[in-house]
Amino acid sequence: MTSATAPADSSHPSHRELGRDHDLFMISPEVGRGLVTWTPRGARLRHALEEFWRAAHHAHGYEVVMTPHLGRAGLWGESRQLDFHRETMFPEFDVEGSSYVAKGANCPLHMQVFRTRTRGHRELPVRLAEISTLYRQTPAGALKGLRYARTVSQDDSHIFCRPEDVVPETARYFDLMRRMLRAFGFEDLRPYLGTRDERSVPGDDTWRRATDQLVQGLREAGLDYREAPGGATYYAPRVGVDVVDRWGTSWPLPDLQVDYHLPRMCGVEYTGADGRRAVPAVLHRTLLGSVERFVAALLEHHGVAGLPDWLKPVHLSVLPVREGDESAARALADALRLDGARVAVDDRRLPLGARSGRAREEGVPLVVAVGPDEARTGGYRVRDRAGRRTPVSYGELSAMVRRLGRAPDPALGAPRPGGPVRTDAATSAA
The missing domain is CATH 3.40.50.800 (Anticodon-binding domain)
Structure with missing residues (x-):
């Protein structure tokens, strides 16, 4: 698994000092350890960041959704997240005789959105995106300002696609990732491939297929990577990306997983070209990671005075x-x-x-x-x-x-495909 790299020069102020000195956020013992409160100036910075994030995702073919902060425990049970992550989720609680949890992941909720109606193969890929607060019972000793907190505003997206579209969607993700991070001034990106360990769900062929597709996507994107044995999730291999700031500090931010297991567990299907029901692949992905950690990286990379103007409070x-x-x-x-x-x-x-x-x-x-x-x-x-x-x-x-206050172009310099679409009427007139 990725671990933090020690700063090459520790003389610069930490994001906690910058947040305090410039009145951006606070973590108060009266509120609770690991719970972040954003002050007006910090909230303006976050709003500017998130508005740009939404505009960029719309420009690149994503639909933004909103999901609740809690739900019935069984929703996370069918994906086995309660089995594998119970120690980091807050305790279940009773609501009118049913067991509920504060969500620690968006995956089952986005799968519910996909399942709201029958989907045909021509609709795929379906790209759903959300910045949503997750709740993690992080041990007190691991809490580190915005880097590790108990409220995590996850920049989360799920791409539902046909298996044959996994590699192009993966390469598309890596392209968008580089464009997005460059807009914030980050250039030093260090991907790693997390492979399975003894905790992972069974299915050797499925794991091999997903891993091969991730590797092919990395190669098509021209990205070098290192291997991180045991760095996969319990259900899918993953590519994590360490973003290195100007001081040499490594921030684990973007993340991509190619998943064939959870959609099957959660009953996610589409109608294939042959008219039969099929299970899609799901790409779980973040670009910023947690917004809290991303802001911490921005502050330490740029300082407050050096932030891009469009982000300044x-x-x-x-x-x-x-x-x-x-x-x-x-x-x-x-x-x-x-x-x-x-x-x-x-x-x-x-x-x-x-x-x-x-x-x-x-x-x-x-x-x-x-x-x-x-x-x-x-x-x-x-x-x-x-x-x-x-x-x-x-x-x-x-x-x-x-x-x-003008944010960068949400197209992020991506080339416009093709030319203007000619309607039948325009063609006839020509």
């Missing part, structure tokens, strides 16, 4: 010059928020230079001071991160701030 800091200028500063911030800007007012009783310096430390791209002249004229002098001061109107200021 604040794009403009508004500084009232004197005590009497707070109302004008707040009015400007309120107007910009209505335009969709991420803006904060720093009205602390500190010198203007100290507040401006703090904004620079936090990586806030733009700063504007508001005094009597700005309130009277509606013109502003905005200072960028290089220290340049530019006179702007309100409209120009609003446009500058909104541009900073």
